[in-house]
Every structure is written in structure tokens, then in C-alpha cells.
Amino acid sequence: MLARQRQAVILEEARRNGAVRVSDLVTRFGVSDMTIRRDLDVLASRGLVEKVYGGATAVLGKSTDEPGFEAKSVQQQTQKDAIAGLAATLVRPGTAIGISAGTTTWAFARALDAVPGLTVVTNSIRVADMLRESSQQDRTVVLTGGIRTPSDALVGPIAVHSLRRLHLDQVFLGVHGMADGPGFTTPNLEESETNRALVESGRRLVVLADHTKWGIVGISTFADLDEADVVVTDGGLPQAAQDTLTERVGELKTASVEEE
Structure with a gap:
């Protein structure tokens, strides 16, 4: 091991x-x-x-603890990059996708540079900025609008209203925590509602979560485990968690990470 x-x-x-x-x-x-x-x-x-x-x-954080983007961006960088690269292989050229806020989804947006013809809907200022700098000239980026959270997500009624009128091929979500029972959770109530609207806008849900997210429970659930068509994680996920996810989600994909 x-x-x-x-x-x-x-x-x-x-x-x-x-x-x-x-x-x-x-x-x-x-x-x-x-x-x-x-x-x-x-x-x-x-x-x-x-x-x-x-x-x-x-050390169990409170269910409402919400670290800022900068604090989270330096954690599990190698794992997040590996997860992002694997998740990018699931994206077909010319499709419409949704991307939630988060540091793993931000890495995922960076990994999409080689995929042409995408229409991307996001509630993340960071993701939108990353995609705007892409070398792809045929890409459409739609930013939902809304109130900004510490994790640089746009949330609230404007974001929810925008998302509920859309129909996306795939939605890629980062999570604060995932666990058997609570499912996929967030520490921010408004972000939970926005994430739920994003989930409902897509025909296929792909969750991006490194192994440290297992067992963490935020205050609000926005999706059950069995709503995920794919979960992309890394090899540090404990075997018991792998067994649970294999049983509950459509497909579990594990990104290969070189041991430092």
C-alpha cells in the first residue's frame, strides 16, 4: 500500500x-x-x-465551514490535476456542458483546452476566466450571474433561474464532501440550491472529488450518491469507500497519480 x-x-x-x-x-x-x-x-x-x-x-470541521478558493487551491493539487485530466476525456467536441465552482472543476476547465466547439455554462468566476483564456476560438461561455460566495461560486435566485431554463449534455460538479447516506454535500445553503439546479439541467452528472472528500459532510445535500452517472476520484480513496461508490454510482473512475 x-x-x-x-x-x-x-x-x-x-x-x-x-x-x-x-x-x-x-x-x-x-x-x-x-x-x-x-x-x-x-x-x-x-x-x-x-x-x-x-x-x-x-479534526471534524463544522458543517458550515467554507474555506476560500485560495486555501483550497493548494490542497491535493496533484490529485486534482489527475482527476481533471481523466474527466476531460469524457467531454465530446461540440457539446454543451455545465461546470460548478471549485478548485477541482477549475483544474478541469484548464484541461478542456484541446476540446473544440464547446458551449460551457458555469456559476464559477474562476472557471469562466480560465475558459476565456482558452486557445479555442469557437467556444461559448455562459456565466450565470448571482451572489458571490467565499469559494467564488455565483449563487442565489438569479443563478438558479438561469440554470433551470437550460438543457445540458453533461454537468461536471465538484463537491465539499461525499458520504454514504448524506450523499454529495456543501457547507453553503444557497450554493446547494444552485448546484441542485445545475444537476437538474444536465442529462448526465459527473462528480469530481479527490479522496479527502470522502466522509466529509456539509450542511446541505444537493444530490444523492446514486444520482451520479460517473464519479472521478484518485487512488487514495479507501477500499470501503470504493466499494460503496461502485455499488451506488453509475461508474467509478480512478485517476492515476504518481507517488511523490
């Missing part, structure tokens, strides 16, 4: 049970005490666990 995969399993265990013990993890993974402590150091440096004597406790 690669280090990032082991860390993802440790994080899932900490979130499920509230805490993990070094001694238990050494036995479970068959690695040294120092290896587990290094894993916990990595997770602690990312603010995901808090180290305590003999182990670590989970």
Missing part, C-alpha cells in the same frame, strides 16, 4: 471512530511505529487530525 493510500485509510478510521492508536495501526498495516507516526505527521500538517499521546484524534 502506498503512503497516501495508507494515510487515507487512517483518516477514514479516525473520522469513523473519533481517534486512532499508533499501536493498532502498526498491527493493522504491518509497518513500523515510525512509519505510522510519519503518516500522522502528514495528516496533522494538513489539519485533518490532531496528534495526541499514543495516536491522533480526528
Whole structure:
């Protein structure tokens, strides 16, 4: 098992049970005490666990916590780029697609540069700016309008009204969190409503989410797991989560990420 995969399993265990013990993890993974402590150091440096004597406790953010775009953009960059590249292969030239706000969808927009003839609808200022700078001259970009959130999403009645009048071939959504039961969630109530309108505007839903999103639950659900036709993630997703998604979603695609 690669280090990032082991860390993802440790994080899932900490979130499920509230805490993990070094001694238990050494036995479970068959690695040294120092290896587990290094894993916990990595997770602690990312603010995901808090180290305590003999182990670590989970750091569970409030369901309304909403980090800004800049804060999220430096997290899991390698995984997000790999997910974006794989998701871009699902886009056919000449189609109409929707793209939600988020740092993973922003990376996805960058990966679309080689796809001609697209009409793109987005509620993301960052995504719109990225697409505007594309080398493709035959691309139409439609920005919904609305009220700006900390994650640079445009939300509210104007955005929802715009989206409910559209019919898109595919919708590509980033998520704040995903979990069995709550489904795909966001910490912002207005963004949840806007995301729901975006989901309903598309014939096919593709969710882009790196492995750290599993087990995170925002205040509001905008789609159930089984509404996703495709989920694109990375190999750090724990096996139990992979099994759940394989059973619930139309198709689970895993992007290959080189171990640093």
C-alpha cells in the first residue's frame, strides 16, 4: 500500500471512530511505529487530525465551514490535476456542458483546452476566466450571474433561474464532501440550491472529488450518491469507500497519480 493510500485509510478510521492508536495501526498495516507516526505527521500538517499521546484524534470541521478558493487551491493539487485530466476525456467536441465552482472543476476547465466547439455554462468566476483564456476560438461561455460566495461560486435566485431554463449534455460538479447516506454535500445553503439546479439541467452528472472528500459532510445535500452517472476520484480513496461508490454510482473512475 502506498503512503497516501495508507494515510487515507487512517483518516477514514479516525473520522469513523473519533481517534486512532499508533499501536493498532502498526498491527493493522504491518509497518513500523515510525512509519505510522510519519503518516500522522502528514495528516496533522494538513489539519485533518490532531496528534495526541499514543495516536491522533480526528479534526471534524463544522458543517458550515467554507474555506476560500485560495486555501483550497493548494490542497491535493496533484490529485486534482489527475482527476481533471481523466474527466476531460469524457467531454465530446461540440457539446454543451455545465461546470460548478471549485478548485477541482477549475483544474478541469484548464484541461478542456484541446476540446473544440464547446458551449460551457458555469456559476464559477474562476472557471469562466480560465475558459476565456482558452486557445479555442469557437467556444461559448455562459456565466450565470448571482451572489458571490467565499469559494467564488455565483449563487442565489438569479443563478438558479438561469440554470433551470437550460438543457445540458453533461454537468461536471465538484463537491465539499461525499458520504454514504448524506450523499454529495456543501457547507453553503444557497450554493446547494444552485448546484441542485445545475444537476437538474444536465442529462448526465459527473462528480469530481479527490479522496479527502470522502466522509466529509456539509450542511446541505444537493444530490444523492446514486444520482451520479460517473464519479472521478484518485487512488487514495479507501477500499470501503470504493466499494460503496461502485455499488451506488453509475461508474467509478480512478485517476492515476504518481507517488511523490
